[in-house]
Amino acid sequence: MSKTKKRYAEVGMGGRSKMYTGALLDDYKDCCELVAICDISPGRMDLANRRIKESGGAPVPTYNAGDFDTMVAESKPDVVIVTTGPDATHSDYICRAMELGCDVVTEKPMTTDEIRCRKILKTAAKTGKKLQVTFNYRYSPPRSQIKEIIDSGTIGEILSVDFAWLLDTRHGADYFRRWHRRRENSGSLLVHKATHHFDLVNWWLSDAPEEVFCHASLGYYTPATAERTGLSDRAERCKDCPAADRCKFYLDLSASENFREMYLDCENEPDGYIRDKCVFSDRIDIWDNMSVSVRYQRGTLLNYILHSYSPYEGYHIAFNGTKGRLEHHACENTYVSGDGSVPGELKKRNTSITLIPEFSQPQAIEVRTGEGGHGGGDPVLLADIFAPDPPADPLKRKAGRRDGAYSILIGVAAGKSIDTGKAVIIADLLGDAPL
Ligand SMILES: NC(=O)c1ccc[n+]([C@@H]2O[C@H](COP(=O)([O-])OP(=O)(O)OC[C@H]3O[C@@H](n4cnc5c(N)ncnc54)[C@H](O)[C@@H]3O)[C@@H](O)[C@H]2O)c1
Secondary structure (H helix, E strand, C coil): CCCCCEEEEEECCCCCHHHHHHHHHCCCCCCEEEEEEEECCHHHHHHHHHHHHHCCCCCCCEEEHHHHHHHHHHHCCCEEEECCCCHHHHHHHHHHHHHCCCEEEECCCCCCCHHHHHHHHHHHHHHCCCEEECCHHHHCHHHHHHHHHHHCCCCCCEEEEEEEEEEECCHHHHCCCCHHHCHHHHCCHHHHCHHHHHHHHHHHHCCCEEEEEEEEECCCCCHHHHHHCCCCCCCCECCCCCCHHHCCCCCCHHHCHHHHHHCHHHCCCCCCCCCCECCCCCCCCCCCEEEEEEEECCCCEEEEEEEEEECCCEEEEEEEECCEEEEEEEEECCCCCCCCCCCCCECHHHCEEEEEECCCCCEEECCCCCCCHHHHHHHHHHHHHHCCCCCCCCCCCCECHHHHHHHHHHHHHHHHHHHHCCCEEHHHHHCCCCC
């Protein structure tokens, strides 16, 4: 007896979409079907269809962004996958898809400000549709391991957390080249990137944030750094830049087939997407140093630091509990989104978990590892989304709208705190929106 396949449509056919399209056409082709794709870029939709053909699949109908409703009416997806960038575009598709009767899987961040966030929460409550936010980090073995140790109560009640995330001068710099560099698009790295990190803390602690304060600055990706490093003759983008051979941040879009096909070849389209803008531009309005203080509902205090010009990529976190301390350090392989390498792969040698029970010696815990993007999280996440019988979920890794909301609202509150110099209450941002 042949089973009915679940029908998926995808909106936003850039770098990240490949992971979902690939899974639908390969590992999950027996239970899932990609029925349509949508974008503002005809070139990137054509490219997606060429890749589908190359992998043995049949091209799917393409729809311009303005024809999203028509796509849903004609192709009748059960689920819409939202992988658009800028992140600020997510909410319109999430809400419209639910209004048209579809469940939604969305890339992080769920959205970029509190107004869009409330709209998503209200629309989900009104329509009763499911919304999954794809927090892949939760699924990677060491991060799941941390959750298990905390849930076991070994370190007792957690009173404070110190968390520093370092983006390096390759991966970190890439956020200053394109749409992410404007707060209106990405909500800044406090939302775009830190949504992953705040979600991990919310999930690890099984708690929700209450109050947020933040200091931040933009001190490295600036015209002054370019001047200081002898790049005063730079252009607004890398292509044809006179300083290219002297600039350590030069990105050659023609050197990678993926970059060329996805971005360079599509530059003459109306959206005017330029992938290699200068990282020292005065048009950047996000921060590259951020220091956030969060108080959680049960009283735990989080000190979080994010900076984006580190010589290496990784993070350090310590949980201080009433029965001991848990430390976790990790280094990730560096990459530039879309360059063909595996994103966020853990360097096993430099990843550690140490348990220090009170009045006792440190114990090194053997770290579990996994293959694939984001520390082995991506393949497990894909199984959770697409497999007909997804693995059991005792750690509650599947994230929904509540998790999507709390993780972005910390970043949104941090942005408001920078603007006003005052602490911001999360409940004030949520208003009357149902979680
Ligand atoms: N979870 C992760 O680890 C991870 C990694 C990378 C990206 N992401 C997320 O995935 C999303 C996409 O990122 P990306 O790197 O693929 O970006 P990208 O710029 O490569 O691709 C974005 C695509 O969206 C399209 N688009 C832009 N505005 C649109 C609109 N209004 N309607 C329809 N399509 C539109 C663009 O034309 C482009 O094809 C972002 O939200 C990003 O945060 C998540």
